[in-house]
Amino acid sequence: MTTMLEVAKRAGVSKATVSRVLSGNGYVGQETRERVFKAIEESGYRPNLLARNLAAKTTQTLGLVVTNTLYHGVYFSELLFHAARMTEDRGRQLILADGKHSADEERQAIQYLLDLRCDAIVIYPRFLSVDEIDTIIDGHTQPIMVLNRRLRKNSSHCVYCDQKSTSLAAVETLLAQGHRDIAFITGSLDSPTGNERLSGYREALERHGVAVRNELIVEGKWTPASGSAGVATLLERGVRFSALVASNDDMAIGAISQLHGSGIAVPEQVSVIGFDDIAIAPYTVPPLASVKIPVTEMIKETINRLIFMLDGGEFTTQPAFIGELILRGSVSHGPHI
Amino acid sequence: MTTMLEVAKRAGVSKATVSRVLSGNGYVGQETRERVFKAIEESGYRPNLLARNLAAKTTQTLGLVVTNTLYHGVYFSELLFHAARMTEDRGRQLILADGKHSADEERQAIQYLLDLRCDAIVIYPRFLSVDEIDTIIDGHTQPIMVLNRRLRKNSSHCVYCDQKSTSLAAVETLLAQGHRDIAFITGSLDSPTGNERLSGYREALERHGVAVRNELIVEGKWTPASGSAGVATLLERGVRFSALVASNDDMAIGAISQLHGSGIAVPEQVSVIGFDDIAIAPYTVPPLASVKIPVTEMIKETINRLIFMLDGGEFTTQPAFIGELILRGSVSHGPHI
DNA sequence: TTGTATGCGTTATCAG
DNA sequence: CTGATAACGCATACAA
Numbered sequence: 001m002t003t004m005l006e007v008a009k010r011a012g013v014s015k016a017t018v019s020r021v022l023s024g025n026g027y028v029g030q031e032t033r034e035r036v037f038k039a040i041e042e043s044g045y046r047p048n049l050l051a052r053n054l055a056a057k058t059t060q061t062l063g064l065v066v067t068n069t070l071y072h073g074v075y076f077s078e079l080l081f082h083a084a085r086m087t088e089d090r091g092r093q094l095i096l097a098d099g100k101h102s103a104d105e106e107r108q109a110i111q112y113l114l115d116l117r118c119d120a121i122v123i124y125p126r127f128l129s130v131d132e133i134d135t136i137i138d139g140h141t142q143p144i145m146v147l148n149r150r151l152r153k154n155s156s157h158c159v160y161c162d163q164k165s166t167s168l169a170a171v172e173t174l175l176a177q178g179h180r181d182i183a184f185i186t187g188s189l190d191s192p193t194g195n196e197r198l199s200g201y202r203e204a205l206e207r208h209g210v211a212v213r214n215e216l217i218v219e220g221k222w223t224p225a226s227g228s229a230g231v232a233t234l235l236e237r238g239v240r241f242s243a244l245v246a247s248n249d250d251m252a253i254g255a256i257s258q259l260h261g262s263g264i265a266v267p268e269q270v271s272v273i274g275f276d277d278i279a280i281a282p283y284t285v286p287p288l289a290s291v292k293i294p295v296t297e298m299i300k301e302t303i304n305r306l307i308f309m310l311d312g313g314e315f316t317t318q319p320a321f322i323g324e325l326i327l328r329g330s331v332s333h334g335p336h337i
Numbered sequence: 338m339t340t341m342l343e344v345a346k347r348a349g350v351s352k353a354t355v356s357r358v359l360s361g362n363g364y365v366g367q368e369t370r371e372r373v374f375k376a377i378e379e380s381g382y383r384p385n386l387l388a389r390n391l392a393a394k395t396t397q398t399l400g401l402v403v404t405n406t407l408y409h410g411v412y413f414s415e416l417l418f419h420a421a422r423m424t425e426d427r428g429r430q431l432i433l434a435d436g437k438h439s440a441d442e443e444r445q446a447i448q449y450l451l452d453l454r455c456d457a458i459v460i461y462p463r464f465l466s467v468d469e470i471d472t473i474i475d476g477h478t479q480p481i482m483v484l485n486r487r488l489r490k491n492s493s494h495c496v497y498c499d500q501k502s503t504s505l506a507a508v509e510t511l512l513a514q515g516h517r518d519i520a521f522i523t524g525s526l527d528s529p530t531g532n533e534r535l536s537g538y539r540e541a542l543e544r545h546g547v548a549v550r551n552e553l554i555v556e557g558k559w560t561p562a563s564g565s566a567g568v569a570t571l572l573e574r575g576v577r578f579s580a581l582v583a584s585n586d587d588m589a590i591g592a593i594s595q596l597h598g599s600g601i602a603v604p605e606q607v608s609v610i611g612f613d614d615i616a617i618a619p620y621t622v623p624p625l626a627s628v629k630i631p632v633t634e635m636i637k638e639t640i641n642r643l644i645f646m647l648d649g650g651e652f653t654t655q656p657a658f659i660g661e662l663i664l665r666g667s668v669s670h671g672p673h674i
Numbered sequence: 675t676t677g678t679a680t681g682c683g684t685t686a687t688c689a690g
Numbered sequence: 691c692t693g694a695t696a697a698c699g700c701a702t703a704c705a706a
Contacts, residue, residue: 001478003699014677019701026702027675049452050396051699054387054682071418081408084435093449096433098421112430115386141338340683351693356685363686364691388683391698 002043011039022047053117060092062306063113065106067099067126075295082296083122086303092119103127107136114140120306125149126191143309145302148193156315159302161293163193166323167200168207170273170291171245173325175208179243179271182210185220185230185255187247194222197247197275215239220251227254235262243271249290275323291323339380348376359384390454397429399643400450402443404436404463412632419633420459423640429456440464444473451477457643462486463528480646482639485530493652496639498630500530503660504537507610507628508582510662512545516580516608519547522557522567522592524584531559534584534612552576557588564591572599580608586627612660628660 008015013032020026021036028036039045053059064083070076080096087094095118097109106128113121120143125133134153137144146158174182184201187194198217205212218233220226227246231254234241244259246252252274259266266272275291301319308315345352350369357363358373365373376382390396401420407413417433424431432455434446443465450458457480462470471490474481483495511519521538524531535554542549555570557563564583568591571578581596583589589611593603603609612628638656645652 001699005699015700016678016702017676020676023701029675032675046448046452048391048454048699050387050391050454051682052701054385054391054684055699055701057682057701059387068418068421071414077408077413081405084405088435093434097430098425111383115383117385117387338683342683352684353686353693353695354691357692360685366691369691385683388698389685391700392683392685394685394698 001048002045003048004045007036007039007043007045010043011035058119059117061095061116061118062087062092062303063095063097063110063116063118063121064124065097065099065109065113065121066124067101067106069101069126070124078295079124079299082299083303086300090303090307092307099124099126101127103129103132110136114142118142119310120144122147122302122306143306145306147298147302155318156305159298159305159319159321161298161321161323163196163323164200164203166275166291166293167197167245167247168204169200169323170275170289170325171201171204172208173289174243174245174271174273175204175210177271180210181216181239181241182243182245183216183218183234183239183241185218185227185244185246185251187220187222187251189219194247201245213239216241220247222248222250224250224254224257227251228258229254231255231258231262241270243273245273247275249274252290273325289325289327292326293323294321297321338385339382340385341382344373344376344380344382347380348372395456396454398432398453398455399424399429399640400432400434400447400453400455400458401461402434402436402446402450402458403461404438404443406438406463407461415632416461416636419636420640423637427640427644429644436461436463438464440466440469447473451479455479456647457481459484459639459643480643482643484635484639492655493642496635496642496656496658498635498658498660500533500660501537501540503628503630504534504582504584504612505541506537506660507612507626507662508538508541509545510626511580511582511608511610512541512547514608517547518553518576518578518580520553520555520571520576520578520581522555522564522581522583522588524557524559524588526556531584538582550576553578557584559585559587561587561591561594564588565595566591568592568595568599578607580610582610584612586611589627626662626664629663630660631658634658 004015004018008018011018011032013036017028017032018036020028021033064080066076066079070079084094095113095116097113099106099109106123106125110121110123122145123133124147130149130151133146133149134151137151137154137157144157148160149158150160151158171182182201182205184198186198189195189198202212215237216234216239218230220230227250230246230251231244244255246255252272256266256272259270259272264270273289273291275293298321305315341352341355345355348355348369350373354365354369355373357365358370401417403413403416407416421431432450432453434450436443436446443460443462447458447460459482460470461484467486467488470483470486471488474491474494481494485497486495487497488495508519519538519542521535523535526532526535539549552574553571553576555567557567564587567583567588568581581592583592589609593609596603596607596609601607610626610628612630635658642652
């Protein structure tokens with residue numbers, strides 16, 4: 001590998017001058033500049049980023065930690081795509097680290113990015129507790145932002161979507177149309193998101209004086225198969241329902257498929273609502289409505305905050321997003337039990 | 338940030354000794370070792386990887402370049418998941434760089450990873466020509482492997498799936514069952530994969546003396562929507578077919594949906610085959626059969642080769658994979674025109 | 675406008 | 691077994 005020193009010698013100048021023309025900092029004569037560029041060209045010189053970043057005390061990189069249980073599916077793809085795009089638009093590079101599938105591995109991933117001297121970090125945690133995250137943020141000088149969690153202490157360091165309110169609004173839409181027997185397929189209940197969507201469902205019913213019936217609730221695992229299984233369980237129980245809320249789109253797909261297979265028409269007999277995290281799920285028969293989580297906007301806010309903090313800025317406000325109910329047809333169905 | 342020097346002072350030893358206990362290279366007394374560990378603990382010391390990698394002349398990282406047009410969908414997720422897993426199993430870290438959507442941006446991404454001094458690189462190219470890739474490989478000392486392309490010169494540096502043979506085999510399966518009017522939805526024809534799958538279709542027909550009819554071929558764009566549109570186009574043309582091959586699963590999903598919407602039964606009236614790149618596509622009505630591309634195995638072979646080369650190994654063989662036809666039911670259908 | 679010298683935080687080579 | 695000390699490749703304050 002040819003170094004800056006070799007370029008300098010070939011151009012008949014010092015390393016410092018080469019460094020100057022490359023960084024644009026400091027004055028350098030027009031003629032010398034050209035000689036340097038020529039030498040760079042001829043030698044095929046490439047800067048060693050390790051050395052540069054070590055000396056400059058900045059890497060111009062943002063680190064992102066995501067659990068690989070999120071890798072499958074379009075949600076992750078969109079997340080990564082926009083995060084990378086936003087970061088590069090701001091003249092930085094994104095570095096991804098795998099949070100694997102445990103709190104300890106999430107810790108290690110964060111540590112790795114920190115050891116690499118990323119200027120700032122984004123965490124999309126799945127196993128780490130909010131308390132520990134707060135501790136981590138306090139323990140480091142690098143700006144750290146957290147996606148999809150509501151922090152207690154560093155509240156301006158997190159960007160989340162109010163899953164409960166979002167779920168509540170979706171269920172209320174059904175209630176407003178006269179539905180009373182509303183089934184619910186949960187997400188994994190070891191995830192906060194899964195729990196919050198469930199409690200939104202509960203609260204909506206309570207607010208409208210509709211009893212919460214446990215036989216209308218089944219636990220899913222975010223996958224299409226678990227959506228199918230959920231419907232099968234409901235049918236086995238012999239419970240009747242005119243509407244069904246699935247906690248994400250994949251499960252809605254599976255649920256609709258299972259309903260069809262059982263000879264139940266959607267949406268004529270059962271209205272289905274999914275959580276359309278990304279809005280590009282390949283539905284064959286789309287649900288009646290979907291709740292769209294504004295991932296893109298959330299990422300944007302996250303990166304913006306991070307870079308603002310890198311420039312010494314401070315935030316006092318706490319950004320909360322809320323999902324939007326997207327109708328794919330009329331929801332004006334009465335109960336069809 | 339506390340440095341190695343501070344740890345050394347606190348432990349009453351030299352930097353060199355601290356470095357030794359950390360790396361495990363060289364002898365160091367049991368008692369001294371413990372003092373060093375204690376000092377590390379107390380000071381919360383973390384190694385600066387920039388400095389370490391600069392001095393050690395190795396980063397223990399593999400770089401991966403992928404075009405972001407691949408980000409959407411499960412194919413990319415699987416690719417990334419396994420690449421990261423394999424890399425870490427071998428004690429390295431994977432660094433992802435975005436190839437964006439042009440040859441020039443793919444070049445830049447490769448260059449960035451090289452500048453970061455990744456020990457080796459994996460490229461999943463979409464716009465770069467094989468000739469240029471060969472040139473790039475020749476121009477660098479770092480091992481470089483290419484996925485999904487068949488290189489002319491550095492043939493042992495690429496791992497690909499013979500898309501043409503794979504497609505050919507799928508179509509022959511249909512021909513063997515008596516199908517003669519076989520429609521085909523292509524992928525994007527600016528991609529080699531899309532073209533190869535199409536030429537496999539063509540050759541299968543030719544081999545069996547069946548005329549290739551252009552009205553049975555429609556161009557898709559890999560998306561579910563383009564699969565639906567493809568079927569719509571075929572129906573508008575008024576052309577009759579008893580079987581349909583979609584060049585990937587997303588399009589197969591769209592196509593099946595459109596067939597259903599038009600009152601055509603699958604598989605009773607039309608047999609559908611997709612290319613099940615990952616085999617976890619959320620089908621509501623699965624196609625009759627899918628061609629499974631062995632991505633996992635391909636990634637595994639790629640990483641293995643790279644690390645073998647890092648250890649000074651050389652390859653002479655050229656690994657070619659071939660898709661496997663997965664039947665989801667009987668294909669013993671006659672023509673249903 | 676350019677060169678010199680020092681530092682960035684490690685690894686690694688030699689003495690001792 | 692341990693400690694100086696020279697790289698590693700570049701940025702930058704300070705001189706000239």
